[in-house]
Amino acid sequence: MKKIALVSLMALMAATGMAQPKDGGNPFFKEYTTPFKVPPFNLIDTSHFIPAIVEGIKQQQAEIDAIVNNPKAPTFENTIVAYDKSGALLSKVGSVFGSLNGANTSPALQAIARKTSPMSTKHRDNISLNEKLFKRIKTVYENRNKSKLTPLQIRVVEKYYSDFERNGANLSEADKTKLRAINQELSMLGLKFGENLLAETNNNFKLVVDNKADLAGLPADVIISGADQAKQDGMEGKWVFTLQKPSMIPFLQYAQNRELRKKIYMGYNMRGNNDNEFDNKVNILKIANLRAERANLLGYKTYADYIISNNMAKTPEAVYDFLNKIMEPALNVAKQDLAEMQAIADREGANIKLEAWDWWFYSEKLRKEKYNLDEAEIKPYLSLENVRTGMFYVANKLYGITFTKRPDLPVYHTEVDAFEIKDSTGKHIGVLYMDYHPRPGKRSGAWCGRFRSQSYENGKRITPVITIVTNFTRPAGDAPALLTWDETSTLFHEFGHALHGLFTDGQYERIAGSIPRDMIELPSQVMENWAGEPEVLKVYAKHYKTGEVMPQELITKLEKSMTFNQAFVTVEYIAASILDLDWHSFTAPKQVDVNAFEKESMDKIHLIPEILPRYRTTFFSHITGGYAAGYYVYLWAAVLDSDAFQSFVDSGNLYNKDIAAKFRKFILTEGGNDEGMVQYRKFRGQDPSPIPLLKKRGLDK
Known part of the structure; x- marks a missing residue:
């Protein structure tokens, strides 16, 4: 077996042009000697990944075997903690490879992904379907309340037991074999979907x-x-x-x-929907059907039931009800906006009926007419550097932390910046990488990831290494990168995720930083609220040429326009969320025409033709990734973030340190210590209200 694997590896390297490491060394097999032990990108070569992943799988399997073959009775320490600490090398290489494949991919990295994805999927199944391992975990689970465990330890046990159940540990051997095959196929389909989308966006x-x-x-x-x-x-x-x-x-x-x-x-x-080699219609239908089959196998009616049962919402019906209640007022306001835009076109003698490709053009005219505001007026005050300074300022005011640029740290691309973060005492908290602009090897969108999560080793906290990746406007001519308001909000958003990763502090990997999917956007979205506050704008919104602070007149216009076009934003978002849920509501695999299914889904919610869902089926990468049956979470979390920010507003101090301390403790640091709503109530002292969200979006009419 080892010989076959080696031959296969050598063939892959030759086929993809991957160079052998010059000194034969592999940085993943050593302790990093860089400052803060960040990845030594200058030493990492594509040829290092497969050997490190193979060895990582081998090492974790040996750790699992040691747990299973332990002759002593299962305990929290020798079973749960041992499992929680397993897989260090695999996590080390996997976090670097996954991050680079998203932010700076190449044909060589894509080839490695196609090679290693089935290996990793098989390895995960070997663990989650290991009958002897599950038996030991089950024993600890059944004895959890009489084993003198702390509440936190009991939660870890319960979460792992639930994980194994949800991943098929109780299935028959025949059904386990079916599940393995489904998981393998899904892993490859997800890769193919993403590769097609990258080609359609950047090349076609x-x-x-x-x-x-x-x-x-x-x-x-x-x-x-x-x-x-x-x-x-x-x-x-x-x-x-x-x-x-x-x-x-x-x-x-x-x-x-x-x-x-x-x-x-x-x-x-029309990306992924052009009947060419990069078409995604077949891929997404296979994914939806395989997920339905997987859900049925695991005892769930639909894949949406399977996913949402683990979230705050609990049922798809609750999510549909939530979305429909907000869709009605949002669609009504969007129709009013459309009528006003059509009136502008008519007055100008355009002699057209507005279509979807006209919305952006005429909404700008409407913004100008209503608020005498043109986004081009704002951009000179929103240079990338100034916006970044603004969000660092807010974090310092709230949490006392500081950010220092570290040009001495290795980076994976020349456009990437690295920052060291310290707390108010000067203690090192972590490292933040920031990667700003589009390039051919970067997938679209914006996200926050990690090169290393926080963990504990021999009682000492290992600090996290977090990364923010965006696709923002590049510098043009002699001007720096000037951001739109949407890009400004997005940077604050991803920074909120980064703070969550930096502040997470827990002994057990399973629950440290682990909050429900429909709460995961709370840390990010709450940060967006500060971006547009007048007193915050006066700190960072400065003209890139003169250094002049954004004039009060312009700040007032911007503030008044904050609800502008929010109906459109909300409608296109809810439409995509419904589309996601509908694709994951198959009670059994079925054959449908992808475009016809999408149309039926949108007709059902009476979506007007002038608005398309934010993501159409064939380029909806969220639902081939971690947000399947969960794209709704941004709006669900928007209720939480609006309510959370309202507590700062009501206190009369946007930088209220007492409220910030509670948010940091109960949400950012200890968010995984209990159920989502329990943690939110610990912070807020009450259930969240939807009123601040409706008011913020101008939908409370």
Whole structure:
């Protein structure tokens, strides 16, 4: 077996052009000697990953075998803690590989993913379906209340027991074999879906403009960015616009050429749906059917039932009810906005009926008409560096922590910055990497990940290494990167996730930082609230040329416009959430036409044709990843974050340190110590109210 694996590995390296390490050393097999033991990116080569993953699997399997073959009776220490601490090497290499494959992938890394994903899936199944291991865990579980365990230890036992049950430990051998096959196929389908989407977004569409007249309406910085992209693509003298949002959204907002707006809009919304080699219709249908089969095998009616039973919402019916209650007022306001935009088009003599590709263009006109505000007025005050300074300032005021740029730390790309975080006493808390701009090897969107989670080793806390990855507007001409308001909010959002990762502190990996999926966006979304507060804007919103603070008149306009277009944002989001739930509500596998199914789903909620779901089926990467049957969680958590922020507002101090301390303790640090709502009540002292959210979005009419 070892010989076959070695031959396969060598063949893969040759086929993908992966170089052998020059000195034969593998950084993953040694303790990092870098500051704070961050990954030594300058030493890591693609050829290191597969050997390290193979060895990591081997080591964890040996650790599992030691637990299973322990002749002593199962205890919390020799079974639960031993399992909780297993897999250190696999986690070490896996977190680095997964992060790089998302933020800086290459054909070599994609080939490694295709090779190792089935191996990792098989390994996870070997553990979760290990009858002897489950038997020992079950024994500890059944004796948990008479074993003098602490409440926290009992929670760890209960969570692991539930994990094994939910992953098939109680199935018959025949059904375990079926489950293994399903898991293998799902892992490969998810990879293929993502690879197709990356190709469709970054490689398969470019809007090339060669007539300067077609640039009418575009701000100067957008035109410069288009010229820079064209030059980069070998088309100097032309302008290129891509499906990356920093390129596409401004084009939709300002370009007067309606046909070109339609072209780029449809290019974005037809990704994975073009009947070509990167089409995702077959992939998503297989995924939905396999998940239905998997849920049935595990004793659940649907995959949505399986997922949501572990969340705060508990049932799909509760989620549908929640979404429909907010959809009604949001859709009513969106229709009012649409009527006002149509009136503008009519007054201007456009002689058109507004379509989906017109919404961004006419909503900008409506914003200007209602609030005398053009986003182009705001951007000069929102340089990337200033916005980053602003969010660091808020974190310092709330939690007393500081951020120091560390150019001496190794990075995986020249555009990445690294920061050391310390608490108010100067004690090291962790490291934060930030990766800002689009590039061909980066998947779209924005996310927060980790190169290392916090943990404990011999009683000492190992500090986390967190990463924020975004696809923000690049610098254009002699101007720095100037962010849109949406990008500003997104940076604060991902920073909230980062604070959660940095502040998490727990002895047991299973529950440290582990909060329900429909609460996981609370730490991120609550940070967005500070971004638009006038007293915070006065700290960081400074003109990139003059250093002038954003004028009060402009701050007032921005503040008044905060509810603008929120109905559209809410409707497109709920539409995607419903679509996600519908795909995961199959009671059994079935054959459907993907586009027809999507249309039926949207017709059911009376979605107007001028608004498409935020993510259509064939590029809905959230639901092929960790948010399957769970895209609704952003809105669910929005109720929590709006209510949480209201506590600061009601106190009269946006930086109330007592409230911040409670939020840090009960949500960010100890969020996994009990059920989500229990932890929230510990922080807030009451159940969350939906009123602050409705008010914030202008839906309380």
